[in-house]
Amino acid sequence: MDLYRLKIHELQEMxxxxxVRSREVTESVFRRIDDxxxxxGAFITLMETEGLECAxxxxxxxxxxxxxxxxxxxxxxxxxxxMKGKRTTCGSRILESYKPPYDGTVIKSLEGHLSVPVGKTNxxxxxxxxSTETSYFGIxxxxxxxxxxxGGSSGGSASAVAxxxxxGALGSDTGGSIRQPAAYCGVVGLKPTYGRVSRFGLxxxxxxxxxxxxxxxxxxxxxxxxxxxxGHDRLDSxxxxxxxxxxxxxxxxxxxxxxxxxxxxxxAGGIDPDVEKYVWDAVKELERLGAAYKEVSxxxxxxxxxxxxxxxxxxxxxxxxxxxGVKYGYRASxxxxxxxxxxxxxxxxxxxxxxxxxxxxxxxxxAGYYDAYYKKASQVxxxxxxxxxxxxxxxxxxxTPTVPAPAFKIGEKTGDPLQMYFTDIFTVPANLVGIPxxxxxxxxxxxxxxxxxxxxxxxxxxxxLLQAAYAFEQHTDYHLRRPSLDxxxxx
Amino acid sequence: xxxxxxxxxxxxxxxRLALTEGEKETFSSEMSSILDYFDKLKxxxxxKVAPTSHASAGRNVMRGDEVRPSLSKExxxxxxPDANKGCLRVPKIIG
Numbered sequence: 001m002d003l004y005r006l007k008i009h010e011l012q013e014m015x016x017x018x019x020v021r022s023r024e025v026t027e028s029v030f031r032r033i034d035d036x037x038x039x040x041g042a043f044i045t046l047m048e049t050e051g052l053e054c055a056x057x058x059x060x061x062x063x064x065x066x067x068x069x070x071x072x073x074x075x076x077x078x079x080x081x082x083m084k085g086k087r088t089t090c091g092s093r094i095l096e097s098y099k100p101p102y103d104g105t106v107i108k109s110l111e112g113h114l115s116v117p118v119g120k121t122n123x124x125x126x127x128x129x130x131s132t133e134t135s136y137f138g139i140x141x142x143x144x145x146x147x148x149x150x151g152g153s154s155g156g157s158a159s160a161v162a163x164x165x166x167x168g169a170l171g172s173d174t175g176g177s178i179r180q181p182a183a184y185c186g187v188v189g190l191k192p193t194y195g196r197v198s199r200f201g202l203x204x205x206x207x208x209x210x211x212x213x214x215x216x217x218x219x220x221x222x223x224x225x226x227x228x229x230x231g232h233d234r235l236d237s238x239x240x241x242x243x244x245x246x247x248x249x250x251x252x253x254x255x256x257x258x259x260x261x262x263x264x265x266x267x268a269g270g271i272d273p274d275v276e277k278y279v280w281d282a283v284k285e286l287e288r289l290g291a292a293y294k295e296v297s298x299x300x301x302x303x304x305x306x307x308x309x310x311x312x313x314x315x316x317x318x319x320x321x322x323x324x325g326v327k328y329g330y331r332a333s334x335x336x337x338x339x340x341x342x343x344x345x346x347x348x349x350x351x352x353x354x355x356x357x358x359x360x361x362x363x364x365x366x367a368g369y370y371d372a373y374y375k376k377a378s379q380v381x382x383x384x385x386x387x388x389x390x391x392x393x394x395x396x397x398x399x400t401p402t403v404p405a406p407a408f409k410i411g412e413k414t415g416d417p418l419q420m421y422f423t424d425i426f427t428v429p430a431n432l433v434g435i436p437x438x439x440x441x442x443x444x445x446x447x448x449x450x451x452x453x454x455x456x457x458x459x460x461x462x463x464x465l466l467q468a469a470y471a472f473e474q475h476t477d478y479h480l481r482r483p484s485l486d487x488x489x490x491x
Numbered sequence: 492x493x494x495x496x497x498x499x500x501x502x503x504x505x506x507r508l509a510l511t512e513g514e515k516e517t518f519s520s521e522m523s524s525i526l527d528y529f530d531k532l533k534x535x536x537x538x539k540v541a542p543t544s545h546a547s548a549g550r551n552v553m554r555g556d557e558v559r560p561s562l563s564k565e566x567x568x569x570x571x572p573d574a575n576k577g578c579l580r581v582p583k584i585i586g
Contacts, residue, residue, distance in 0.1 A: 101562050102562065195546075208546055300535070305528075306531050310532075317506060328571060331573065335582055337583070340582075341581065341582050344509055346506075346508050352514075356522075359518055373529060377529075378542030383535065383537070417521055432546070
């Protein structure tokens, strides 16, 4: 049996029953990586030695009768989460050799479970991008078509899950960076409510929008991983002290009577016909399962991209001021004085997209432009949030495509930043408003590319999202299909 | 809105970036078209709308002023590009 193909919940049972050892699973995953990583490019750093050591410890714990959730399960981590003593690059030259002196809270949680670290996954530099093409460490390819992008910024985590190079993964989502690559790669990805998961040890991009979440092979795995990382953390004062529900055991709750809202603005045009067809098929499937749907209006939807691409770069320009070549990270050689050292270090250390966003953010916050851009965008953010509040008065969930079209070709949008930004059109509102969202596979295009369905829920109502996603998944088989990497369709 | 090369240079100084001539040209045209797109927000009436700066309800989080373990000096300096005698070293500032 190819152990690397299995899911978290399948391996949990096998480990508990002693049918398999974590060491065997871990070895299987690393042999899979040997076979396909050259094609996919999902990782920046692999951790085979540490992984195998951890698997041994996990096996001993399991022998002692203590398999708790993720013990012995090989997981991949996006390279913007700090792991003590392990290189954490954020996909950037400026952090090329940075080794954090501490663990992020999610990493501590996983270590507490004794899950097995597989490696740190590739990402757009500082999570700024929608295709994992802006990483200093190279492009990640889509396992379904190696000539296409994996999405971003958590493209490495999404493609590692899709290519079975890990059993599950963590990503981060600032404007769609978990859900969008999950849709492109045919896996499940969930952005939790802002404050549900601690951001301590997550390298900051836009602090009012960033959130860590799971990328997995199915919805049950997503619930398992979300449970493991959720909760209040005194080290992140924006994490919220609200009890974590039992996401796993509430999964198969009946969804009859569930009210699903279809935001009409999201279907107003510009959606790929295959995407539109499969998303509507999903609506019908959920209706068949007892849910009711109705059209709703989110009238400020068309302004979300503009608001987001002002707010996120504004926060980023401020957050990234810390990279100055003094305390850690890259420093340019032979500068002429301190100011020259700052400027040279940052110009050599940051890539094009990061510089573009720092410039945009600095401009939007600068004297004379603050009111016209940053303040205006923050007011529009309020109006977008009100739209969602109104919609959630008449429905329990919102259903939309995750992205307007399937994965695009590598290089197709790198020359036009605005076109790249538009791929986030359906995902950014959840970050602006702080609500949870999940993307689940709901079909395949004529070219055989995965299509994702997005469900959005009320603040801290991940349980309902997962129940609806799980019900849908139980009656479809899209999540069971796997890319055939042997065919080597891409170049 | 057209962003001139001079404006790009001004913003680059604020952002502590040393841009090449080529980057200045590219950013001037890219930022112009992106800012043009942002002008779309002018269509929205935001009179009397309070801005939202954070997705969670704003409340201050307080804690006691207690001494807790923290990183050692060595740990703090281990990633420094240039450190000496327990200090970060930077180019000379005072002439």
